[in-house]
Amino acid sequence: SYIPLDQVRVLTEKPAADGSVTATLPAGVWRILRFGYTTTAASNHPSTAAGKGLECDKLDRAALDHHFAAYVGKLAEEAGPLAGKVLRFSEIDSFEMGGQNWTENLADQFQGAKGYDLLPFLPLLAGRAIGDAESTEAVLRDFRDLICSLMVKNYFLRFTELCHQHGMKSYIEPYGFGPLNDLTVGGTADIPMGEFWMNLGEGSSFKSAVSSARIYGKPVISAESFTSWADLNWKIHPYLMKYAGDFAWTQGINEMMFHRFAHQANPHVTPGMTMGNVGSHLDRTQTWWLNAGAAWFKYLQRGSHLLRQGVPVSDVLLYVGEGSPHGVPEDKELKPALPAGYTFDACDTEVLLNRLNVLPDGSLVLPEGTTYRVLALRNSAQLSLRVLRRLAELARRGAIIAGPKPVSPLGYLELTTRRAEFTALADSLWGPANKNVHAFGRGKVYHELAWSQIFSDLALVPDCTLADDATTAFTHRRVGASDVYFILNRETTARTVRASFRSAGRVPEIWHADTGRTEMLGEFTMRDDQTELTLALPARGSAFIVFRKPLRDLDPVTRTTRNDAVADVARYQLTTAEGKGFTLTTAVAGDYRFTHASGRTQDVRVPTLPAARTLDAPWEVGFDEAWGGPKTITFSTLTDWKDHPLDGIKHYSGSANYRQRFNIPA
Numbered sequence: 001s002y003i004p005l006d007q008v009r010v011l012t013e014k015p016a017a018d019g020s021v022t023a024t025l026p027a028g029v030w031r032i033l034r035f036g037y038t039t040t041a042a043s044n045h046p047s048t049a050a051g052k053g054l055e056c057d058k059l060d061r062a063a064l065d066h067h068f069a070a071y072v073g074k075l076a077e078e079a080g081p082l083a084g085k086v087l088r089f090s091e092i093d094s095f096e097m098g099g100q101n102w103t104e105n106l107a108d109q110f111q112g113a114k115g116y117d118l119l120p121f122l123p124l125l126a127g128r129a130i131g132d133a134e135s136t137e138a139v140l141r142d143f144r145d146l147i148c149s150l151m152v153k154n155y156f157l158r159f160t161e162l163c164h165q166h167g168m169k170s171y172i173e174p175y176g177f178g179p180l181n182d183l184t185v186g187g188t189a190d191i192p193m194g195e196f197w198m199n200l201g202e203g204s205s206f207k208s209a210v211s212s213a214r215i216y217g218k219p220v221i222s223a224e225s226f227t228s229w230a231d232l233n234w235k236i237h238p239y240l241m242k243y244a245g246d247f248a249w250t251q252g253i254n255e256m257m258f259h260r261f262a263h264q265a266n267p268h269v270t271p272g273m274t275m276g277n278v279g280s281h282l283d284r285t286q287t288w289w290l291n292a293g294a295a296w297f298k299y300l301q302r303g304s305h306l307l308r309q310g311v312p313v314s315d316v317l318l319y320v321g322e323g324s325p326h327g328v329p330e331d332k333e334l335k336p337a338l339p340a341g342y343t344f345d346a347c348d349t350e351v352l353l354n355r356l357n358v359l360p361d362g363s364l365v366l367p368e369g370t371t372y373r374v375l376a377l378r379n380s381a382q383l384s385l386r387v388l389r390r391l392a393e394l395a396r397r398g399a400i401i402a403g404p405k406p407v408s409p410l411g412y413l414e415l416t417t418r419r420a421e422f423t424a425l426a427d428s429l430w431g432p433a434n435k436n437v438h439a440f441g442r443g444k445v446y447h448e449l450a451w452s453q454i455f456s457d458l459a460l461v462p463d464c465t466l467a468d469d470a471t472t473a474f475t476h477r478r479v480g481a482s483d484v485y486f487i488l489n490r491e492t493t494a495r496t497v498r499a500s501f502r503s504a505g506r507v508p509e510i511w512h513a514d515t516g517r518t519e520m521l522g523e524f525t526m527r528d529d530q531t532e533l534t535l536a537l538p539a540r541g542s543a544f545i546v547f548r549k550p551l552r553d554l555d556p557v558t559r560t561t562r563n564d565a566v567a568d569v570a571r572y573q574l575t576t577a578e579g580k581g582f583t584l585t586t587a588v589a590g591d592y593r594f595t596h597a598s599g600r601t602q603d604v605r606v607p608t609l610p611a612a613r614t615l616d617a618p619w620e621v622g623f624d625e626a627w628g629g630p631k632t633i634t635f636s637t638l639t640d641w642k643d644h645p646l647d648g649i650k651h652y653s654g655s656a657n658y659r660q661r662f663n664i665p666a
Helices: 061-070 072-082 106-114 119-126 133-165 182-187 207-215 238-250 289-306 349-354 385-396 412-417 419-430 451-457
Strands: 089-092 169-172 191-197 222-227 255-258 316-319 344-347 374-377 400-402 437-440 443-446 464-466 473-479 482-488 495-501 506-511 518-520 525-527 530-537 542-550 557-562 572-577 580-586 590-596 601-606 619-623 632-635 656-659
Touching: 061 072, 061 133, 072 133, 089 133, 106 133, 119 133, 133 169, 133 182, 133 412, 182 207, 182 349, 191 207, 191 238, 207 344, 222 238, 238 289, 238 473, 238 482, 255 289, 289 482, 349 385, 385 400, 385 419, 385 437, 385 443, 412 419, 419 437, 443 451, 464 473, 464 482, 482 495, 495 542, 506 530, 518 572, 530 542, 557 572, 580 590, 580 601
Parallel strands: 089 169, 169 191, 191 222, 222 255, 316 344, 316 374, 374 400, 400 443
Antiparallel strands: 437 443, 464 495, 473 482, 482 542, 495 530, 506 518, 506 542, 525 530, 557 590, 572 580, 590 601, 619 632, 619 656
16 A cells, blocks of 8 residues: 655754653554665675775765775876876776665655655655555655766766876776766766677676767777677687677777787786686787787787767667666567667767757757668656657657657656646657657657657668678778678678668778778669678678769679579679779689670680699697607698697697798799
8 A cells, every 4th residue: 555645754853872762743543654874785806805895885975985095096006197198097887886875865855856755755665655556656766866877976977086196097897786877977988898708798888888989979899899708718729819809899889908918917927817707818829829819819809999070870869868867778689689780889878968969850869970861759658748848849840759758757746736837748758649650840759669660751871781780790881971880600610691772882992900901892782872792701700891982983893693593792802993994813614704784795704723732741840848748759641639649749838830841843
């Protein structure tokens, strides 16, 4: 049952020494609730025994100031003039300390923020409902909103301010288990940071960091990268990590924060110090560090640099609502799911109110130039009047809005005093209930997330698709008039796929992040606003596809046959140099015919090539004796080290050099 609000009395009298309270109450049976607050008993972890203690009050600015001064502040003082130069960053990891629901003077802060007294409603925090269900929920929404707002202002934002005072920048992973509004938290960081595990499963988080960075105009989006448990540890290697890193790129990450790269107090000791059983062991003591490692790091550098250029391209901006706390759904969690080839970012109330504008074509635009065609609503059954008015303003100016109509004001004060005004505006904005779409001003409001209808009405084709993929792993950046795509084959087998890109009038190029080489493709088809091409992708392979140079007079090839059958693109490549002529690269003989967009054809005969030669002579193999291997040994055939009878080879963990002499005919 619900307790009538007029039957709640706040006893302000102080208890006597024996704990009793004297008060004058109307006749009847009264239940007396005594409220106090104390620490949550949460302690910091992981930590050394000497460094273990209670977590600070996250809702109190002074508490964080004290904690920072006793920890990071001391490091900055020790660094002296090197603070901000060598000691450049400090980070808040994913929040794993649980909930907190009180701090000093919270009731006064609630009064100032929400406009009414919290104390008569304190029984709600003890599980006793007051008034009615709607009022109870409205007060609790106000309470949760204040807690989350204090977390943002007094913990996360204050952390960034303190970092700046010491010449540093902040990294923040804006998600976890606690009273967090993820997107708003991410907006307080200099560099928002997600995370991904080697299996890309539970524990991986992309959307909160990526969306908060994009909507708040932060070009670098980091990630705690390649995290694993003891099942990998020293067994990790660049090829194994490449796929996870490539997938992170498709999700919007453009900086890898290795988890983990442990400090080595003695750089002469191998294999070095680990971080227990947590994290992949990325160290210069790894056997692949100077060869495969160096090449992979260069690959990461090139790719991350490309993915910081220009602005991201997404079709939908998902407003996560005003309810607190709020998170952000990952792509696979969005319901209903977007069709293949479309992507979304998420935004919070701050961005909705203060960072969005509407372009003449109805697109929403952020100050950095990032645009979206649709504003979708999530968890928006209750909204504040200011947000509802903002939605009406955006629609009036031409924005496309989609989502169910809100049913009531969000907070208690508006619920009890402004309901009629709220309902009238919602009815006007959404229009008749029996119509799925309603014109409002220059814009439209769809009653549900009917993606197919919305994109059809907008004549908006998919941004990127790989044929037969229900979901396409890709990311897209617009750099001036150019487009940069990164696509990933998620399958464990090589594939030849027909790919389409929402870019036209420019020649597609493949940019190889592993070598720095670029190639202008000569075979592709343009249809309306899309460019189609056939790509051969290795198992879990990836590619940067760049559209930057205008087509001009280039007459691209649209079809290639070999011996009158469609040629296998995995066995040849057709490129062009600045649109002047074409180069065929292949190891397969035959009669090739190239059909151009204009209809003209070209024929090329590739003669029979010399047969491949097998190097079947013995190999001289040199090992590093410092790592326990033999100086040199002869392998009659290539064999796996673990199968070798010699222990120095079977258990060898270093590098080896293979040598063989052979003759090539003139």
